[in-house]
Amino acid sequence: MGRATASKGSILVSGASIAGIAVAFWLDRIGFAVTVVEKSSGVRRGGYPIDVRGTAVEVASRMGILSQLRQAHIESRRMTFLDADGGVAAVVHPQGLSGGVEGRDVEVPRGDLTDVIYAAVDDEVEFVFDDSIAELTDDQERGVDVTFHSGRRRRFDLVVGADGIHSRTRELGFGPERQFHHYLGYCVAVFTVPNSSGLSHEGLVWNTPGRGAALYAVRDSTELHAMLTFAHPEPSFETIRDPLAHRELIAAAFADDGWEIPALADGMRQASELFFDSVSQIRMPNWSSGRVVLVGDAAYAPSFLTGQGSSLALVGAYMLADALATHRDHTMAFAAYDSTLRGFVELNQAQVGVGAAALFPTTAEALEERNEALRGLAERSRDAGRPAHTALTLPETDLRQRIGVAGRD
Structure with a gap:
């Protein structure tokens, strides 16, 4: 019997982002019938290189994709900082700049990460491209009625918004973006x-x-x-x-x-x-409302200045699935997801202004101070890491082992 037949219920994931396909991977494995709707014609490929750091590396291991990410690792060798005339102000190693740990953390093209996760998602996950959510009606007791821009209507037990910093799901379920x-x-x-x-x-x-x-x-x-x-x-x-x-x-x-x-x-x-x-950044007092819950940038975008968007997406997807696997009631699961992850999110959002996040000063004095700090980074150990990246320890029991799927790679 397939997982969709023996389902714990139906879930719509809005957005085939890193967060969206990662949460689809886990939700399918814990017994939900999963549908992913994406407004583009396919999973987004290409894009700027991204980092998988700290706790997110352990998530990738539990997904069974870490070895593939290591093969795709870019191995950037240096970052050269130039002044207004093009003269060299400083040369640093990228890991020293980002707080990454050499040999543990990985940097890959964004498209490589999405391709690896997408390939790992079970065939039983339904992907609907060239469509998106137009309206949501959460009746609390029976489910969420969804109207798509294509005109189709369907009911789901739960809806996960993984549709980015300008999330339509968040707007429909929580209100205008301006407040967050x-x-x-x-x-x-x-x-x-x-x-x-x-x-x-x-x-x-x-x-x-x-x-x-x-x-x-x-x-x-x-x-x-x-x-x-x-x-x-x-x-x-x-x-x-x-x-x-x-x-x-x-x-x-x-x-x-x-x-x-x-x-x-x-x-x-x-x-x-x-x-x-x-x-x-997106900062919200609650990441769930009724039967609708948010993950990744839709809930807690940290901004590219922290370099932690992809890592928060992977960790958030895992912790949401773990909470739903642990608690039979979605209300309790969403509360557990929020309480266990929020501190980690806030620490990483607070990395704005630290290291790579301080790259664009607005005054000449601050720019010179930054250049001095960069020159000092040349001596920094590349195996220390930044504490915020590992501030969350995943639940001891691997979710894959708990549900009877082969363990980490």
């Missing part, structure tokens, strides 16, 4: 440009007060991941949603800068895909 959205003072644009400079296994970070640019070479790729970050008053939600406004805002912010910035600005204008957003 905490702006950190910057906007960021990410795109790709040709690797005309011959960078390999390394990154460059250019700074002037209030603005920064980064170029990142994944191995010997012919393309570079480019990022432009700038301090700015909080943009309106209308601006965030307007692709034309994005390019105009970025171009204006970097209009008078030198070094390679004009070429990067041209690359940004010509990029076929441009990711733009405010640099923000």
Whole structure:
């Protein structure tokens, strides 16, 4: 008998994000019939390199995917920081900058992580692409009635929102984003440009007060991941949603800068895909409401400045599934998920301003202080790690062992 037949109930996961496919992996294994709905045409591939650190490494091990992630590890060798004229201000090892532990933590292209998890998700998980939630009606007693943008209607026992920092599920179940959205003072644009400079296994970070640019070479790729970050008053939600406004805002912010910035600005204008957003966190007093619960960025986005988004997604997915496996009642399970994970989330959100999160000072004095600190990082041990990354210990009993599936890799 398949797990869907012997199900504990039906769950809709909104969003095939890292958090979404990871929680689908675990929910299927503990006996739920799982449906994942994703507005895009497939699981998102490509994207900037991401880190799996600390407790999230143990989650990857329990999923049985850690060996594959180690094979995909990028092994970045150095980050070179440049001043406004392109002169070298500091050179550091990426692990020393991020607080990662060499030999334990892994850095992989985002698409590699999603591909590995997606391949591990059981065939019994139903994926519905090119669709999304339009309306939710939680009647508390019987389930959640969902209307999709396609017009289809279905009822589920529970709904998990894993649809990112601008979560539609959160808006429907908890209210407008503004009450949970905490702006950190910057906007960021990410795109790709040709690797005309011959960078390999390394990154460059250019700074002037209030603005920064980064170029990142994944191995010997012919393309570079480019990022432009700038301090700015909080943009309106209308601006965030307007692709034309994005390019105009970025171009204006970097209009008078030198070094390679004009070429990067041209690359940004010509990029076929441009990711733009405010640099923000999501902070919520509760991650569940009735039969709806949130995981990953939808519940507790830490911002890219912490480098912990993917790790929080993996750990959050595991802890939510563990709570649902432990408690028969979803209300008790959601309360346990919140109480066991919240401290870990808050510690990692507080990493804003620490290490890599302090890369974009807004004054000349703060920038010089940052450069001095970076030069000191050259001597830092790369096997110490940052305490926040391991501040949560997973339940002693491996969830896979508890449900009778082969153990860790």
